[in-house]
Amino acid sequence: MQPFTTLTAIAAPIDEANIDTNQLCPTRFNKVPRGPEHAQILFHDRRFNPDGTEKEHLLNVEPFRLAKIIVADRNWGCGSSRESAVYALYEFGIRCVIAPSFADIHANNCAKNGLLPVVLSETECADIRRQLREVPGASVSVDLAAQTVRGPTGETYGFEIHPVRKKCLLEGLDDISRTLQYRDKVEAFVSVYRTERLWLYQDPA
Amino acid sequence: MAAITMFEKIWNRHVVVEEEGEVLLYVDRALIHEGSSHAFAALERQGRSIACPQQVFAHTDHYVPTTGRDRGIEGISVPEIRNMVKLLNANTAKHGVHLFGFDDPRQGILHIVPPEQGITQPGLIIAGADSHTSTHGAFGCIAFGMGASDMMHVMATQATWQRKPKTMRITVEGALGFGVSAKDVILFIIARISAQGGVGHAIEYAGTVFRSMSMEERMTVCNMSIEGGARAGMVAPDETTYAYMEGLPWAPHGTRWRDALAVWTALPTDMQAEFDREVTLVGDEITPMVSWGTNPEQSLPVTSCVPDPRDARDERQRGEYAQALDYIGIAPGTPISDIRIDRVFIGSCTNGRIEDIRAAAAVARLGKAKVPAWVVPGSQTVKRTAEREGLDKILKSAGFEWREPGCSLCTAINGDQLQPGERCASTSNRNFRGRQGTGSRTHLVSPAMAAAAAIHGRFVDVREILKGI
Numbered sequence: 001m002q003p004f005t006t007l008t009a010i011a012a013p014i015d016e017a018n019i020d021t022n023q024l025c026p027t028r029f030n031k032v033p034r035g036p037e038h039a040q041i042l043f044h045d046r047r048f049n050p051d052g053t054e055k056e057h058l059l060n061v062e063p064f065r066l067a068k069i070i071v072a073d074r075n076w077g078c079g080s081s082r083e084s085a086v087y088a089l090y091e092f093g094i095r096c097v098i099a100p101s102f103a104d105i106h107a108n109n110c111a112k113n114g115l116l117p118v119v120l121s122e123t124e125c126a127d128i129r130r131q132l133r134e135v136p137g138a139s140v141s142v143d144l145a146a147q148t149v150r151g152p153t154g155e156t157y158g159f160e161i162h163p164v165r166k167k168c169l170l171e172g173l174d175d176i177s178r179t180l181q182y183r184d185k186v187e188a189f190v191s192v193y194r195t196e197r198l199w200l201y202q203d204p205a
Numbered sequence: 206m207a208a209i210t211m212f213e214k215i216w217n218r219h220v221v222v223e224e225e226g227e228v229l230l231y232v233d234r235a236l237i238h239e240g241s242s243h244a245f246a247a248l249e250r251q252g253r254s255i256a257c258p259q260q261v262f263a264h265t266d267h268y269v270p271t272t273g274r275d276r277g278i279e280g281i282s283v284p285e286i287r288n289m290v291k292l293l294n295a296n297t298a299k300h301g302v303h304l305f306g307f308d309d310p311r312q313g314i315l316h317i318v319p320p321e322q323g324i325t326q327p328g329l330i331i332a333g334a335d336s337h338t339s340t341h342g343a344f345g346c347i348a349f350g351m352g353a354s355d356m357m358h359v360m361a362t363q364a365t366w367q368r369k370p371k372t373m374r375i376t377v378e379g380a381l382g383f384g385v386s387a388k389d390v391i392l393f394i395i396a397r398i399s400a401q402g403g404v405g406h407a408i409e410y411a412g413t414v415f416r417s418m419s420m421e422e423r424m425t426v427c428n429m430s431i432e433g434g435a436r437a438g439m440v441a442p443d444e445t446t447y448a449y450m451e452g453l454p455w456a457p458h459g460t461r462w463r464d465a466l467a468v469w470t471a472l473p474t475d476m477q478a479e480f481d482r483e484v485t486l487v488g489d490e491i492t493p494m495v496s497w498g499t500n501p502e503q504s505l506p507v508t509s510c511v512p513d514p515r516d517a518r519d520e521r522q523r524g525e526y527a528q529a530l531d532y533i534g535i536a537p538g539t540p541i542s543d544i545r546i547d548r549v550f551i552g553s554c555t556n557g558r559i560e561d562i563r564a565a566a567a568v569a570r571l572g573k574a575k576v577p578a579w580v581v582p583g584s585q586t587v588k589r590t591a592e593r594e595g596l597d598k599i600l601k602s603a604g605f606e607w608r609e610p611g612c613s614l615c616t617a618i619n620g621d622q623l624q625p626g627e628r629c630a631s632t633s634n635r636n637f638r639g640r641q642g643t644g645s646r647t648h649l650v651s652p653a654m655a656a657a658a659a660i661h662g663r664f665v666d667v668r669e670i671l672k673g674i
Contacts, residue, residue: 017525018400018500022637027618030240031268031289045639075401075434079637080616081336083243083352101401104370104436105336109352162368164227175354176251179362182222182229186364189221189231199457199465200233200329201259204322 002114003172004144007095009068011140011152012058013129019072020079021106025088027080038084038091059092063137071128071140072099076117077106086113096142098149100125111165114172118142118149118159128152144170208475210372211441212407215347215472219330227366233329233346235261235359236315237302239268239289241334243353245296248360254300256363261302262324264315265290268619269307271581271608278307283620300360313584313610316340316428316554320420321586323453327442327469332359337554337634339430342439343423344446345472347407349436370436371481373406374474377414379488384668386564387422388556388632388651390414391429392494392504398484400502403435406482409474410440414488420449421560428555429634432501441473495541495664496636496649498529503636504649505541507666513537532638533646534626541664546648548629549578549659550641551605553615556632556652557583559590565605565656566596571670572660574604579621581613605659617641630658 029041040048047057054060059067070089076099077085086109089097095115100122102110107117120128131152132138138152144166149157167173179186194201209217221229237244241263248255255261268289273280278294281287290307297304305311305318312318316337319325325341331348332338334356341348351365359365375394395402408430415423423440430438447466450456457465496504497511505511511530514537517523530537535544551557551565565580580600582588588610591597597607613621615633617640623629625644632655633640636647650658657667 015524016528017521018502020500020635020637022635022640026639026643027616030618031242031285033246034243045643050643075404078400078434079336079431079635081334081350081352082240083354086352101404103401103434104404105350105352108355112352112354162227163225164366164368167225175358175366176253176361178224178366179229179358179364185222186229186231186362190363193231197465197468199461200326202457202461204454205452205456205458 001172001174004095004114004116004169006141006143007068008139008141010063010066010137011069011071011132012064012067013132014058014070014072015129017073018075018078021077021082021085022079024077024085025082030082030084032084034087036091038087042088042092066093068093069096069098069140069142070094071125071132072097073125074100074122076102078103081105083109083113086110086115090115098125098128111169112175114169116142116144116169120149120157120159124157208477210474210478210480211345211409211439211472212347212372215328215330216369221364227368229364230330230367231364232332232359233260234319234324234331235356236264236319236331236333236335236338237261237356238264238266238315238334239293241353241356242289242292242296244334244356244360247353247357253361255302255360258301260363261360262319263293263297263302263304264318265293265306265312266314267612267616269611270619271611271613271621274609286620310585313586314554314557314612317557317583317587320344320424321453321584323450323456326450326456327446328472332356332365336431337428339436339438340424340428340554342427342430342437343420345439345442345469347437347439350431370405370407372409373403373435373482373484374409374411374480375484375486376412377410377486377488378412379414381414381488381491384653384671385491385493386651386653387418387425389491389494391426392496392501392649393491394486395429395433395501396504397486398433400432400500401434403430403433406435407437407439408433408435409480410438415440416443419560420445421558424558425555429501432634442469493651493654493667495654497533497535497541499532499636499638500529501634501636501649503529507541507654507664510538510540511535542666543663544648545663546630546658547576547627548623549574549576549655550581550614550629550631550633551579551652551655552581552583552613553633554583554612555634557581557587559587561632561652562587562591562596565652566599568653568656568667568670569603569605569660570599572603574659575662576659578605578659579608579614580605581608582610584610603660614641630655630664
């Protein structure tokens, strides 16, 4: 996983609440193996007509085609657990989504792929989105170590993040390496647990 | 000992180690499907094997066709869809995990088959490669969905790193009125708490309404916890749970049934235990519900009118109403009973169980479908039971189409889909834009309401129909 440290990039404002993972990656694309074509899949049915021509959509417009940050509204990423929604964001170039709230599964999926989910308040997100619409192509800066976002007008906002998620993102760590350090503890756990709940390990009748 | 919740009892028993506020939880069962190809691909890339293949259960459901199954897997006409079914066969054979595959007499949806087989049990931690894994919480276990990276980790280690969610109890006291179903209860709850009301929480459903529900009904409720933002929803196990489970293939048998009962009966939340959040609702106030917008929180009683953006409480809500109505193609203020539909879908992990088919048939027998109406049982077991009861005949003679089990029109990736602009009364769980096919319009309802919509070509209050019989 690519580490996430700091990022200064064009940010795209998306005003709609409850953007679900079906919008980020329409279901029929779930079977596509992860790859560069996921860049086209992001918001596919909102960005493209059936014949492949572009619809009117923020992410089809310069300078937002180059956005690496999305500033969104509440409950971003609700719905299906599909990780392909994150592949679509990532391959398009998005490395950070800032929103008032995230669906739990999607936020996890983002973090496990090196994409930083940042929670700011509804008002802060709305302010930044307004500034981004006023000056299209304006940059937003994110510093994960310092846990700060600097908006287009230079205003700085602090954000909370779980220390483990922060460490994994900063260092690009994956979970398996963490787990393997505890292999002995897992084995010890299982040996006791199994004897307590033998019925879970019997063959079906 | 301090009083604690059922959630905490189960959680605590599964903690292997804690690290800076994250815990490594032991996972009893992992549930996967054809779409778990990304997790298998990640295993391959890293050269890892599955830690406990006997605890992984795979299901052919998302991509399986619901007609023409006699032609076998090779009969699936679209190569990319056929390959997904074959890929699951290959991956599960290679890694030695259980597969309820294409030809299996137990085949069905991953949230319907494990409960039927006794794989879902109280007190477990169940991780699923699908957000509706919350369904299994109906048995008093912690069950939650996850993405491919987390599922790959579960398969490789039989454990998962998680942060403890907050707890939320939703108590519904009183009794449900005539013609009101579990689906109406959960749509009512989501409309109240909002689509993000449960974010960061595990929900326990408590009170007389859930206590008097069957397991099928409890599963419908827990299934849609995720539509209220909660990864997990649960109901305490009781005699209803044990009666449902006893004798199922994977359920404990012999003296182990007693051992298991001793553990299960200690699971319910202690009397004095405190939840981070409490919501209390009155069951008698719940009526048949219909979703009118593009998010499950946009649901109302069938007797009401869709909102008018001019009546919204603020600018923000005005915008949300206007966007939803524009997509769904309904004029502001339209009575829900004036909404005409093009299609009906009865099925899915929310409402594809035997009681759902019975409820649909009880209404279908009163008329003839005016629009194409599909009934897709959630599993082969459900299908066989329904056919034994003659429900398929009732449905077919009322003009409904009786199909093979799978996810079908809920997720619309097996070839079953709506045409752009088509409007569907659906017993599934998501009315998102394009969920049932590009440009599709979905209204979420109960099986009885869906069947009633089929025979009238528009939404009707199923209580009015049932009153006469």
